[in-house]
Amino acid sequence: AHIYNYSFCPNPHWPSYYATASSIHHYLKDTAVKYDCEQYFKYGHKVTSAVWDEEVGETPKWPKIRGMDRFKGQLVHSALWDETVEVAGKNVAIIGIGSSGVQILPELTFSSDPKSLLAHRRALTNERNAGFRASGGGRFPQSATQEACRKSMESRLQVETSEKGRIIAKRLIPKFSVGCRRVTPSKDFLETLLDDRVECVFLDPQSNQAGGSPGTSIKTFTGRGIMLSHSASEEEEEEREFDVVVCATGYEASYIPSFELVGRDGVRLAERWSGCHRDGGTNPECYLGTTVSGFPNYFMFLGPNSPVANGGLVQAIQAQGMYIYKCVRKMQTQGVRCMEVQRSVMDEYNEHAQAYLRGSMWTEGCQSWYKRVGEGGEDRVIGIYPGSAFHFVEMMRHPRWEDYDFGYGYPGMVGSRNGPSIRQNRFVFMGNGFTRREAMGKSIGGTCVETFEEYWDLMELPGIHS
Template identity: 30%
Template sequence: MSPTRPRIAIVGSGFAGIGMAIRLLRMGLTSFTIYEAAGDIGGTWRDNTYPGAACDVPSHLYSFSFEPNPGWSRAFGGQAEILTYLKHCVRKYGLAPYLRCNAPVHAARFDETRQVWQLDIGSADGDAEQIEADVVIAASGPLSRPAMPQIDGLERFEGKLFHSARWDHAYPLEGKRVAVIGTGASAIQFVPQIQPRVAQLALFQRTPPWIMPKPDKPVGPRMQWLFHHLPFTQRFVRGAIYWQLESRAVAFVVNPKLMKLPMKFSLGYLRRRVPDPALRAKLTPDYLLGCKRVLLSSDYYPALGQPNVDVVTTSIREIVADGVVTADGTHYPADTIICGTGFQVNDYGAPFDVTGIGGADLGAKWLRDGPEAYLGTSVADFPNFFIMVGPNTGLGHNSMIYMIESQVQYIAECLRELARQGARTMNLRHDVQRDFNARLQHEMRHAVWTTGCRSWYQTKSGKVTALWPGFTFSFRRRTRRVRADDYRFAR
């Protein structure tokens, strides 16, 4: 490869892929292609179109720092508005010529002899193609593969069955008996939207989430005018939101005992919104706030109190042709089952087959040890292979866009370091990865996510592999520069 014009393959066109592509153009690099499996850009904001889909991070912070949007219509952006923003970024920065849609990456293999990556690319018509790249940037994200529940008899259900991330808008829910499995971040948004439309809604809850009211409100034309004509005002608002959210990390990662105050507030909110003591008991969490994802909603609790809703806390025994049967033998008839059961994050392999030095299998490594990387970005034995929103980069308190921009900076510095070294590849040292993850798990001991609950943040063994155990600005500091000694360069 040319040190100044490496062939770069970006896999995925969500916030991470688009942000990375914009940085490459700003660096003067045009030798890249974005490979997108779907027919359009957008990642999770393209796929999750369920009723009520919206972000739980304020709009002014859930956007690129270099591309503020003065026209946000609400404090918390909805799915359609966020997708529109991403498409605006593609247009403004001229990414269309570098984008290939309907081009899923099935596998990536590192050719040790030639020091290049070989990628197997699919197409809409099923044809396969093999391309070469000097650098691969996996930006498909952890929330891209819907997880269906492992329940006996699911395949025997004769009604309509779909996952919330694959919502069937052509299917009418009016007058239907609907069973919803799961009470996570998606369910608390779509349940209030469909409750008035359905005849009966059975909500199957395994563990009640901690819920805070969502301080959402419209952004009026005066504020939009101010943000547009005086951009520093929007930067001020963004900074204020960032530090407000960042202050919560003290309770998440420093001293979980500080969660007692927000727990008291959340329980008070529950009492005010759910007057029925029996229902309130079902919805009261018995674990420390923050151990699982804290959810925001101002209409979820009122929806559950409606006469056509039944919150079921008995575990599901099986799915039958016409409904759901719980462990106590109760049969809940259903015309429709909607799975709000999240995504394949832990205890799953890589998003596509990745083979590195000596036949190293990234998916097998992650299945054996849990997802692991250095700064969530580099993995030993996989030269010039970078991951965005990788292991231990997730957050429970702030905006992932901040973390994405930090990784963009780090990968850009890696590319510059390759050029400075006059090298073809850079491969992370095993001891660097091992020591980093040992320190990371040590720091995790004091975080709220290790206080006893089970969540998608963890592997089955209990290892927290999804979240960053610290302040976001500490991650930004560690990704600002590349330490050349962390890598071995092949020239």
């Protein structure tokens, strides 16, 4: 749970080792209240569009199964969870065994020492970030890690004493590298699968595809539940009755905003990033997971190729927030009307990212939203940053202003006989020659002492450019 802390706001009151969605939400809300941030929020509002003027979101991924509208019970999705749903004493089906299903199944089946807290948080963050190196940075063999995970799963599934556990282990323990798909920790998911009240039905992923081999598949929803098909013959169909069906089938990871976003020359981001996994389409690309060429003044969190599986995620979000703040501050204090990452810079960055990720474990033969097939037919990783989370934080620490094009001046900054005009001189922000401190009449008698402490870590790294 402590991995979800912001560095500036530690929380010693997490109710459990693994943080639940509600406890994370409670922490974020408390943080917003503590720092008086809610005054800047707009509740009950919906962004309909954002269009660049030269002069002046996660969507649930529902399974594609026929007859969903015929089901008379309660149908919910993990992304839009209905807190009013009661499952006690009911027959419940969960479709999906990814990160959402892992967290949902166990739930449905069943301050005083700040120094110590800081040490604990540092240890957890170090362990989380070190995991990226332990996995070979995604590029090197990790046989020891795979073996350790396999033994742990077999032990928790009791394969030596449980026939059910052996069957589940055979179908559930993957052959691909640890991290090829999102790794989701859970203290009791595997144990819950062994519960007598839980039945595992493994579907053949090929059986629902044209020309796929016969196997167990979900044929359709019925008014009372789900119709399973165990072969190509209708004689092998079986109806299962359920009161509640939970679709833990993930999210649409296209990165396309839920609102219309229009940049220069009327270009729509949805059109540039159109397409979905494994159908070709335009690859979603951006710069440092934060901004896109052609869309001035547009910044985002966790865009394409962000460190979502490279270490601590919250520290990466915090680093992006500080980066965006520095950009906005530059615009406010230096008369910058617009800033936009150069297209050549964005292209080079993505060229480097794909060169790093090519041949990594994220291109192995697992189904994952981290990747899609590129125009040349090769896997293109769109969901992973080319480095560790700590590496990302360091990259975001100091914006590379040379990577941006800037437009200067605002309407009305310089008047004329014909009304307000835009003056492009980038030094207009120097104003009347006096600082804000002087204008406010504050003391200017002090001397700024430069300690140069921030420069002591400059060093030459031998062979770094070889």
